[in-house]
Amino acid sequence: MVEETDQVHRAYDDSPQRFRDNNAEDKFSGANGVLFEQAMSQTRMAVCLSDPNAPDAPIVFANRAFLELTGYSEQEVIGRNCRFLQGPATDPEKVALVRESLAAEKVVVVELLNYRKDGSSFWNALHLGPIYDDSGKLLYFFGSQWNVSEVHAARAEEAYAKALSRELSHRMKNMFSVIGAIVNITGRAQGMQEEARTINDRIQALGRAYEPTLDEASLGSIEAGQAIRSVLAPYDPEGQRIRYSGNVVRVDPNVVSTLGLTFHELATNAIKYGALSNDSGVVEIEWEPIVATDGQNGRLKIVWTERGGPPVTHASGNSGSGQGIMTKLMALSQGNVTYDWQPDGLVVTVTAPTFLEQVKF
Amino acid sequence: MKQSQCADMMVLLLDDEALVLWDLEEEMRDAGMETITASSVDRALALIAHRVPDVAILDVNLGAGVTCEPVADRLSELGVPFVLHSGDLNRSGEVIRRFDVPLLPKPTPAYRLVEAVRALR
Numbered sequence: 001m002v003e004e005t006d007q008v009h010r011a012y013d014d015s016p017q018r019f020r021d022n023n024a025e026d027k028f029s030g031a032n033g034v035l036f037e038q039a040m041s042q043t044r045m046a047v048c049l050s051d052p053n054a055p056d057a058p059i060v061f062a063n064r065a066f067l068e069l070t071g072y073s074e075q076e077v078i079g080r081n082c083r084f085l086q087g088p089a090t091d092p093e094k095v096a097l098v099r100e101s102l103a104a105e106k107v108v109v110v111e112l113l114n115y116r117k118d119g120s121s122f123w124n125a126l127h128l129g130p131i132y133d134d135s136g137k138l139l140y141f142f143g144s145q146w147n148v149s150e151v152h153a154a155r156a157e158e159a160y161a162k163a164l165s166r167e168l169s170h171r172m173k174n175m176f177s178v179i180g181a182i183v184n185i186t187g188r189a190q191g192m193q194e195e196a197r198t199i200n201d202r203i204q205a206l207g208r209a210y211e212p213t214l215d216e217a218s219l220g221s222i223e224a225g226q227a228i229r230s231v232l233a234p235y236d237p238e239g240q241r242i243r244y245s246g247n248v249v250r251v252d253p254n255v256v257s258t259l260g261l262t263f264h265e266l267a268t269n270a271i272k273y274g275a276l277s278n279d280s281g282v283v284e285i286e287w288e289p290i291v292a293t294d295g296q297n298g299r300l301k302i303v304w305t306e307r308g309g310p311p312v313t314h315a316s317g318n319s320g321s322g323q324g325i326m327t328k329l330m331a332l333s334q335g336n337v338t339y340d341w342q343p344d345g346l347v348v349t350v351t352a353p354t355f356l357e358q359v360k361f
Numbered sequence: 362m363k364q365s366q367c368a369d370m371m372v373l374l375l376d377d378e379a380l381v382l383w384d385l386e387e388e389m390r391d392a393g394m395e396t397i398t399a400s401s402v403d404r405a406l407a408l409i410a411h412r413v414p415d416v417a418i419l420d421v422n423l424g425a426g427v428t429c430e431p432v433a434d435r436l437s438e439l440g441v442p443f444v445l446h447s448g449d450l451n452r453s454g455e456v457i458r459r460f461d462v463p464l465l466p467k468p469t470p471a472y473r474l475v476e477a478v479r480a481l482r
Contacts, residue, residue: 166449170422173448174378177468181384184471188387197472204468 013041013064015074019049022060046070046147048082049131049140052102056081057141069147071117082143085124087115098128105130105138111148123152169211176207201268202261205231209260210253221250221355224259224287224300231260232285235267241276242267246287251300251354258329259302262337262350265322266304275309275345282307289356298356299335306345326350371395372478373414375405375432376446377423385418388471394478405432409439416481417443418474420467421456428456442481446474 016037040047046066050057062077070077070085086095094110101108107129114124125148131140180200187196212226225246236242267276267283275281287302323339326348330337335352372394376382382398389396397414399405402423408414409432417436419429429445436443437460445457448467457464465477 170449173467177448178378178380180468180470181378181380184384185380185387188391197470200470204470207468 015061015063016040019061046145048077048143048145050082050143052130052138052141057102060140066145069116069122069145070114076117085112085114087113087119087121089113089121090115098126101128102141111152114145122147123149172207173211176204179203202264205264206257206260208233209256222253222256224249224251224255224302227256227259228263228285228287228302231263232267235271235276241281242283242285244285246285246302247289249287249289249300249356251352251356255300255333255352255354258333258335258352259350261329262326263304265326266348269322270306270309270346273310274312275306278308278310281309281345290351291356297353299351299353300356302350302352304346304348304350306347309345312341312343312345370416370478370482371397371412371414373405373408373417373436373441373443374398375402375417375423375429376400376420378420381420384471385474388475389478392475392479394475402427402429402431405429406435409435413439414441416478417441418446418465418478419443421445421447422449430456430459433460433462444474444477444481 040061040063043063044065046069047061047063048059048066049061051060054060058079059077059082060079062074067074067077083095090113094112097110098108098112107127109125109127112124112126113121114126115121125146127142127144127146129142130138131142133139180203183196183200183203184193187193187199190196208230209227212223212230225244225248229244232242263285270276270281270283275283284305284307285302286305287300290299290301292298326337329335330350330352333352335350337351338349340347340349370393372389374382374385374389374396375398376385377400379400382400386396386398397408397412399408400423417432419432419436421429423429433443433445433456442462444463444465445460446465446467446469447457463477463480465474469477
């Protein structure tokens with residue numbers, strides 16, 4: 001047999017009516033009383049009333065949802081102070097907050113760890129507040145409780161994931177720091193300091209390319225713009241010489257190492273010969289996704305435009321290792337890179353195949 | 362030993378990572394600077410008590426929740442300029458905000474740290 005939990009078809013909850021019969025003098029009478037009865041028996045919100053004028057403020061009413069949530073019967077609940085819901089891991093500070101609010105007749109909302117009759121616990125979003133009669137006399141305390149255990153679990157998981165990715169990010173940066181040290185130490189020992197520095201700069205560019213991705217590692221994709229900015233940040237400490245434009249687009253993580261090294265080489269070249277070699281040149285970087293017909297796979301197109309650098313000649317565009325690396329990397333990843341030595345400055349267009357995920361605003 | 366305009370400069374290096382200390386030590390020496398190294402707060406404070414450095418590079422997080430703060434405080438009292446070096450800008454936030462000094466994120470190549478130290482003088 002299927003357990004019937006549907007509110008409408010549920011067996012009639014007569015606890016509100018009995019409460020009214022026993023409390024004929026209060027205001028839950030007439031039309032209000034009928035409303036109270038129906039609302040209390042139908043709501044899935046666990047509700048109880050306690051009597052602050054009786055010794056130890058006992059519960060005088062608890063609806064069906066309250067009994068279902070806590071696992072107690074009405075007889076076990078009525079007449080007791082609601083502290084029986086507390087247990088070993090209930091936060092005493094929050095209990096104190098509840099006590100203070102009750103004493104001051106203030107509304108309070110807290111999340112408490114409460115316990116059922118069977119000993120199992122649940123996170124209770126507890127709302128407490130005073131109910132007064134017409135003359136302003138305190139009549140009851142109203143308490144509503146909502147089981148927010150799932151919300152709590154999700155929140156805890158999210159916090160844990162965040163802490164974990166931060167730790168991971170920290171460790172990765174330290175690891176790159178140590179790798180850099182090893183390369184330098186080895187280079188010095190072998191009398192190849194310059195070579196070691198070139199290797200190190202490339203490794204560090206790679207590290208920076210992955211850096212912004214760790215905070216959201218769980219997404220499994222990487223925001224292209226952030227990765228490019230991170231790689232190029234050290235080449236423009238004041239943030240004046242390199243300009244970025246492009247929408248938020250998430251790409252395959254494995255595109256990042258290629259892009260990281262490519263932009264490192266372009267920047268190194270620009271510092272030696274191009275727009276970043278004088279005081280006034282600028283670099284503009286624009287990216288745009290080129291979506292394929294299936295909507296998922298596509299290419300990321302990035303245009304690197306230098307302006308205001310020293311006069312451009314074909315030869316000044318470093319035909320050495322930097323360009324070789326980019327061409328090779330792009331060929332191996334079935335992408336493409338083209339160089340255009342415009343009179344105003346070098347223009348490089350890179351297209352890399354990747355899945356694309358565009359964020360729309 | 363190479364001589365340079367920094368020959369009279371003594372740098373205190375504090376980092377809990379031996380390889381990073383090694384690299385920095387060699388880079389500073391190649392730049393003509395004298396170095397003293399420490400991998401803990403206690404050791405760094407002892408070195409400072411023995412001889413006050415001209416400048417310092419302080420790794421912020423020294424493991425197990427320990428930070429370079431006591432060393433940074435001591436250097437501040439003595440008027441010794443220093444830079445902070447950290448791989449975890451989130452967790453280092455408190456320390457970084459307390460001291461208005463240059464911050465170099467890890468990883469920063471050793472030669473850039475040399476430049477940063479030179480800029481302190």
